[in-house]
Amino acid sequence: MPEPRFLQIHTLTSYTATLLNRDDSGLAKRLTYGGALRTRVSSQCLKRHWRMAEDPHALHTINGADKAFRSRELVTRKVLGGLEPSEVVQAIEPAFQEAVYGGKGFKEKRSRQTLLFGERELAWLRDEAKRLVAESAGDTKAAAKATEQWGKDFKKNIAAMREATALPGGLTAALFGRMVTSDTSANITAPVHVAHAFTVHGEESESDYFTAVDDLSADEPGADTIQETELTSGLFYGYVVVDLPGLIDNLGSAAPDLAGPVLHNLVHLIAEVSPGAKLGSTAPYGRAGLMLLEAGDRQPRSLAEAFRVPCDPDMASAAEALTGHLAALDRAYATGEERRVLSLRNEALDGAAPGTLKELADWAATLPARLS
Structure with missing residues (x-):
């Protein structure tokens, strides 16, 4: 057979x-x-x-x-939601939105692609946000500068995280695929x-x-x-x-x-x-x-x-x-x-x-x- x-x-x-x-x-x-x-x-x-x-x-x-979430507000709700202090979070948000959604995605919701991210990817991003907020010690300028450098290394770092994760896009992506126009290496057939x-x-x-x-x-x-x-x-x-x-x-x-x-x-x-x-x-x-x-x-x-x-x-x-x-x-x-x-x-x-x-x-x- x-x-x-x-x-x-x-x-x-x-x-x-x-x-x-x-x-x-x-x-x-x-x-x-x-x-x-x-x-x-x-x-x-x-x-x-x-x-x-x-x-x-x-x-x-x-x-x-693992669960996955499809949204244009992944960064707003799942990554940065509830973090304090708010002024530091606002300082790092543009770099996170651009890293995830690419282009001008950080400017307004309607310009973002509706993306599918798995729980483990979102947990990694949230941990990174927490680290940057803690290291800034309340200094918004320092936070923005550190996050700018973080954004330059984003694709390399998240690629390493995905390679070490069994289901980077959750079970949904493993079954039905995923397309990320801002990062083709994240695509899943x-x-x-x-x-x-x-x-x-x-x-x-x-x-x-x-x-x-x-x-x-x-x-x-x-x-x-x-x-x-x-x-x-x-x-x-x-x-x-x-x-x-x-x-x-x-x-x-x-x-x-x-x-x-x-x-x-x-x-x-x-x-x-x-x-x-x-x-x-x-x-x-x-x-x-x-x-x-x-x-x-x-x-x-x-x-x-x-x-x-x-x-x-x-x-x-x-x-x-x-x-x-x-x-x-x-x-x-x-x-x-x-x-x-x-x-x-x-x-x-x-x-x-x-x-x-x-x-x-x-x-x-x-x-x-x-x-x-």
């Missing part, structure tokens, strides 16, 4: 009367595929819900999984590749007209507020690829302890955690009706082509289209992936052992140990 270089995760998940992911006009995101307009959920939306989930299988519950989810059929949407009545205006009949929103329904195809050697490289010395649990929890999150806003008015919660896991050493390939021609908007039709396309790929390419499948309808896939979500997640967790 070849080494499992890639783990591919395919899902079919249904949502009814929701607005999962909105564009800048407040409407559902869309894409045209196969000549038909589809409802879409962006990969960024999916990844954020998986990494922020408060769930029994949340990524942050894994022992040793994402081993988890997430496609935009889309409906396997043409879009199903309507404009929802709704009102709100003022409870304290009994003398005035009718609605106090009249608004419209969009609601969509659909069966979505989702696709995720995990580059297993890339994941192990990013986890560094923590890989033997973290790689298996990370894959175990990620499979649970993909199947069970729903994207979506308007929680109170749409309850946008769904679970995968079908999940197919594949492990192999050949280049991954999406099964989206199964739905280029829109299928009927039901699980039976979608599963038939997916399994038919997969069989055609197997006949043509014979890439020999190992497979596990979860199906609420008990669809049979050639070469795919059926199982529960727990069994699929447990199997995924064994894959890193099989890499030499």
Whole structure:
């Protein structure tokens, strides 16, 4: 059996009367595929819900999984926040903002890139700030001068810190990558590749007209507020690829302890955690009706082509289209992936052992140990 270089995760998940992911006009995101307009959920939306989930299988519950924070105010809140005396902190702040955000990032928040830093990076920066404040002995000019020199050595020093740290960007960066335009050496390549989810059929949407009545205006009949929103329904195809050697490289010395649990929890999150806003008015919660896991050493390939021609908007039709396309790929390419499948309808896939979500997640967790 070849080494499992890639783990591919395919899902079919249904949502009814929701607005999962909105564009800048407040409407559902869309894409045209196969000549038909589809409802879409962006990969960024999916990844954020998986990494922020408060769930029994949340990524942050894994022992040793360092947190990370994405913000334009990392220096203001996580590095310098609460340090005293304030006048000395103000004197060193510009150098810290410029070191982290680059360019003119120290001048105003809106000019900064939204960066992702791990707990250990932020702790190192805070310790450096504390040291500079203490060494200044309250002298703001001395603090500013010392911090200016510190800024010149920043990249060299933080690079050394990162090399000695198992998860410099936290688990989030180890999974989904990081781009730092002010310091390309801090960039981390994402081993988890997430496609935009889309409906396997043409879009199903309507404009929802709704009102709100003022409870304290009994003398005035009718609605106090009249608004419209969009609601969509659909069966979505989702696709995720995990580059297993890339994941192990990013986890560094923590890989033997973290790689298996990370894959175990990620499979649970993909199947069970729903994207979506308007929680109170749409309850946008769904679970995968079908999940197919594949492990192999050949280049991954999406099964989206199964739905280029829109299928009927039901699980039976979608599963038939997916399994038919997969069989055609197997006949043509014979890439020999190992497979596990979860199906609420008990669809049979050639070469795919059926199982529960727990069994699929447990199997995924064994894959890193099989890499030499």
